[in-house]
Amino acid sequence: MKVETLSGLPSARPSQLEAAYYAFHRIVALVCLVMGLVYWVRLLGFYPGLMWRFDLMPIHWQVASIVLAVLYPFASVGLWLVAPWGAVIWFLCAGTEVAMYGFMPEMFGHNYPLLGFHLLVAITYAGLRIARYRRKRQAMI
Numbered sequence: 001m002k003v004e005t006l007s008g009l010p011s012a013r014p015s016q017l018e019a020a021y022y023a024f025h026r027i028v029a030l031v032c033l034v035m036g037l038v039y040w041v042r043l044l045g046f047y048p049g050l051m052w053r054f055d056l057m058p059i060h061w062q063v064a065s066i067v068l069a070v071l072y073p074f075a076s077v078g079l080w081l082v083a084p085w086g087a088v089i090w091f092l093c094a095g096t097e098v099a100m101y102g103f104m105p106e107m108f109g110h111n112y113p114l115l116g117f118h119l120l121v122a123i124t125y126a127g128l129r130i131a132r133y134r135r136k137r138q139a140m141i
Helices: 016-044 059-080 084-103 112-140
Strands: none
Touching (some): 016 059, 016 084, 016 112, 084 112
């Protein structure tokens, strides 16, 4: 449905669905930025505690921390820009953490809230993408 202005031209204002899609990307981008900072804090050793310094971590934590500390900020930028590659990078981060906490809990421990968050984001993203696809398809008919 196109909204026409007084001049008869279509409005450039995004629909509520598009606004929700952009807001969702921005919220997930901020969460990704925080997650990236958490991994960087872990790598740099600013937090006192066992396994919060890179040189004291087991090798599997070193690899995971490095990968996620690099990927999360990139995902954050891509999601903030609502670029398609942002969701792909987020999916790599989420997949890595699902593998860590879901399939290798003996090495990384359990983190059910984080797994639930990733599942919620994936379902919401899929729902928004399907809704956008249906709206575009209706507009073509």
